[in-house]
Amino acid sequence: MFKQLFDLSGRVAVVTGGGRNxxxxxxxxLAEFGAKVVIAEIDPQVGEEGLAALQAKGYEAELHQLDVTNSKAVTxxxxxxxxxxxxxxxxVANAGIALGSPGELMPDEQWHKVIxxxxxxxxxxxxxxxxxMLDAGKGSIVNIGSMSGIISNKPQEQVHYNAAKAGVHHLTKSLAGEWAKRGVRVNAVAPTYIETAMTKTxxxxxxxxxxxxxxxxxxxxxxxxxxxxxxxxLASDAASLVTGHVLVADAGYTVW
Structure with a gap:
């Protein structure tokens, strides 16, 4: 019974920024548990590399080039x-960037890019x-937030990143409340520092x-x-009772 709750066979999943990390x-x-996966990635080379990695394992996947800041393109x-x-x-709304700058010196361009x-x-x-999903009466959305939406990181200065991730968490709760009775769940994950190219520097x-x-x-x-x-x-039926939740995966960072 419980194994079946994670079975995604026949389902279609889209992951923005899905080419790496x-x-x-x-x-x-998602593919390992049976989903057909669409990678939505702004960088064609990164997207092709990610697609090749999925297909090398025999997973059914395809690539869409996508700039998530272009609302018409996302639609x-x-x-x-x-x-x-x-x-x-x-x-899965995963696409994101991290930049740093002292608040009092932050250029408008950098603020707007991150937001x-x-x-x-x-x-x-x-x-x-x-x-x-609302038309179909079912679906699961998972947003990638951050512990930075809960606490203010130090010593790096990143007010735009922190503000954006806090916004993602509240956006998640707001849409979850709107869509719960219409069959669509909306949740988020708030990670700690993860070993990726984004945190390498x-x-x-x-x-x-x-x-x-x-x-x-x-x-x-x-x-x-x-x-x-x-x-x-969160994407699977194992979380069928869960919506509007921010799952904090932070190695304990926010306990203090």
Missing amino acids: IGLSTAMA ACADAVVSKYGRVDIA DINLHGVFYTNRAFGKH GAANPDWFKTWMEMTPMGRMGQPSEIAACVLF
């Missing part, structure tokens, strides 16, 4: 997926794929890394697969 690991997890992507497969069951990708892009993804700074580890009870960074496992749970 957390996105690719998530696509792998077109959702429409194309449903037109081809007749359905979309799972949408556009990390918050607006998540909303556009929820809206576009959510519409089709920060982790290479000995002062930063020392602070990160001192503030993390488990004393380690996370792996993309550990976040993918959280997404798999």
Whole structure:
């Protein structure tokens, strides 16, 4: 019985930013449990590499080039997926970037870039794929937030990133409340520092890394697969009673 709750056979899943890191690991997890996976990736080369990795394992997958800050393009992507497969069951809004700058010196351009990708892009993804799920009366959306939406990181300065991720968490709860009675669940995962290309520069700074580890009870960074496992749970029927939840996977960072 319980094994069947994780079975995604016949379902269609879309993962934005799915060409590498957390996105690719998530696509792998969903595909391993039977889903047909669509990688939505802005970088064609990264997308092709991710697609090749999935297909090398025999998984059914395809690639859509997508800039999540372009709302019309996100809508077109959702429409194309449903037109081809007749359905979309799972949408993972994972695409995001991290930049740093002191608040008082932050250029408008950097503020807008981070907010556009990390918050607006998540909303556009929820809206576009959510519409089709609402029409079908079922579906699961998982947004990738961050512990940065709960606490303010140090020593790096990233007010735009923190604000965007806090917005993702509240967006998740808001849409979950709107759509619960219409069969669509909306949840989020809030990771700690994960060993990816995004955190490579920060982790290479000995002062930063020392602070990160001192503030993390488990004393380690996370792996993309550990976040993918959280997404798999929330996307599956094993989480059928769960909506509006922010699943914190932070190695204990936010307990203090």
